[in-house]
Amino acid sequence: MNKLDDFSYHSVxxxxxxxxxxxxxxxxxxxxKKVRVNDFKTKQNDPVVQELENANIEVIVGNHPLNVLDGIEIVVKNPGIPYENIVIAEAEKLGIPIITEVELAGLLVQSPIVGITGSNGKTTTSTLIYEMIRHSGQEVQLAGNIGNVATEVAENLKKDEVMVMELSSFQLxxxxxFKPNISVLLNLFEAHLDYHKTFEHYSHAKANIFRNQTKDDYLVYNADDDDVSELVQFAHATKVPFSTKKQTSGAWxxxxxxxxxSExxxxxxxxxxxxxxxxxxxxAAVSAAKLQGATIEGITQVLTTFTGxxxxxxxxxxxxxxxxYNDSKATNILATSKALAAFNQPTILLAGGLDRGNDFDELIPYLSNVKAMVLFGETAPKLEKTAQMAGINxxxxxxxxxxxxxxxxxxxxKDDVILLSPACASWDQYRTFEERGDMFMNAVHTLK
Structure with a gap:
């Protein structure tokens, strides 16, 4: 079991x-470490409270009193908690460092890390890389934003076992x-601006994936994305571009x-x-997998069988x-645009969800094959306007x-595509996009 040796803070x-x-x-x-936990939503009678207290951890739930910071040297923040949170804002004022558990995972791991981020495609790319490495005979684990808690995986990672991590801007x-040996930056699009406030702040959060890399590390990046290409200019890592439009020194x-x-x-x-x-x-996946030593046989086995x-x-x-088709993970406009572009036949689009303040005009060029829209959630009125502008009756x-x-x-x-691709986060009605997608699939199976 890996130990948290390189962590100088005592009171957390x-x-x-x-x-x-x-x-x-x-x-x-x-x-x-001396650990205190504070959570607003958890109730005192929740079993996890007793579980933590049995581990000699102080637990404060139900509110955010500022005295939870008394004697604290560092805060480990849940990625989803905004920096406007009263405790976080006070910690920043007091100069107390604020990290996420990804930092702890990085301190635990002595073996190679492949980190993947971007506005869209993280989960698919992370899964592809994991499978390519696994099918090439290397031991590998998948963790991070994809569902397996990074620290839990990292603590039990064997020597020389590769760790593939999907990383959100919140975590980064x-x-x-924290420093991956191989970082992957897929694309950049205006997302999570309710959290980051500006595209510049969002981009800088994404750039943290390569911030600590050196020339001995690799940065795989999308050469077709102007914002990505600009962002990686000052990276110290060895850059490996990929492109669908031109030959590059990486994948193409x-x-x-x-x-x-050239292979x-x-x-x-x-x-x-x-x-x-x-x-x-x-x-992107081929680039990262090859850099990690995956074989052509392992890569092609995955590419000829993996369907999503x-x-x-x-x-x-x-x-x-x-x-x-279930594309519930499409929580922004870019993801839905790409989903719509994948089909040439008449499509009925199911969309809507959490209102983050944006409109949906950027969807219009991708609605040419959409014959109807079925709308739900907070953004339904905005999407109606977009549909009308696109000539959808x-x-x-x-x-x-x-x-x-x-x-x-x-x-x-007959021959219509019925596509759930919401272009919005799920949190106005559902706890997660997975819950939303499961409801869609269950409803489809009920039809049958």
Whole structure:
């Protein structure tokens, strides 16, 4: 079991529980630290409170009193808690460092780390890299924003076992020393501005993935994305570009084949994963996997069989010659744009969710094949305006995703695509995008 040796702080506040906070608190306690936990939503009678107290951890729940900072040397913050939070704001005023549990994971790991970030495609790319390395005979673990708590994986990681980490801007904002051996920056798009406030702040958070890298490390980046190309200019890592449009010194493709440097990897027609946007994810994954020592055999085995990740443009079923796709992970406009671009046939779009203050005009060029829209959630009125501007006359409002499936089916015809791609976060109605996607899939299966 790996130890948290290179962590000089003794008195630690873990702010926000959920799974990552609970794991981090226990790790710190096992490492001999004095740990205090503060969570607003957890109730005193929650079993996790007793569990933590049994581990000699002080637990304060139900409110955020400022005295939770008394005697504290560092705060380990749940990534989702905004910096406007009263405790975080006070900690910043007092000069107390604020990190996320990803920093702790980095301190635990002595073996190679591959870190992946970007506005879209992180989960698909992370999964591809993991599978390519695994099918090449190396031991590897998948962690981070993809669902497995980074510190939990890192603590039990074996020597020389590779750790592939999906990293959000929220997580990357809270690092000091964290450094992947291979970092991947997929794309940049205006996302999470309710949290970061400006695109510049959001981009700088993403840039933390390569901030501590040296020339001995690698930075895989999207050479077709102008914002990414500008951001990586001053990185110290060895840069490895990928492109769907031109030959590069990294990964690229022509009309027929995919290459890494000058080496042919696979014929494009043999790749199982559909969608132009996924070709970018594949190029990024091939780059990172090859840099980590994956074999062509291992890479091609994955590319010829992998058809996608749950909730990411996932084919659900065909019912009466209607094709149902679950893209609940599409929590912003760019993701939905890419999903729509993957289809040429008539499409019924199911969309809506949390209102983060943006409009949806950027969707209009991608709505040419959309014959109808079924809308739900806080943003339904805004999406209605976008649909009208795009010349879509068939617009329907429903209470939730379950009702959206029935409504879409009722107005559909043979060979239509019925696509859940909300362009919004789920938190106005659902705890997670996974919960939203599961409701969609259950409703589809009920139709059958």
């Amino acid at each position: 506040l873990v702010l926000g529980l959920a799974k990552s906070g609970t794991v981090a608190a226990k790790l710190l306690a096992r490492s001999g 904002l809270g690092i000091e020393k 493709c022509d009309d027929d084949n995919l290459y890494f440097m 042919k990897i696979i014929e494009l027609r043999k790749i199982a994963l559909v969608g132009k946007h996924n070709l970018e994810n594949i190029l 990740v749950k909730h990411r443009l996932q084919f659900v079923d065909s019912i009466d010659d209607r094709l149902f 068939s617009i329907h409002f429903v209470d939730n995703v379950k009702h959206a499936v029935q409504s879409a089916y009722n107005i559909s015809e």
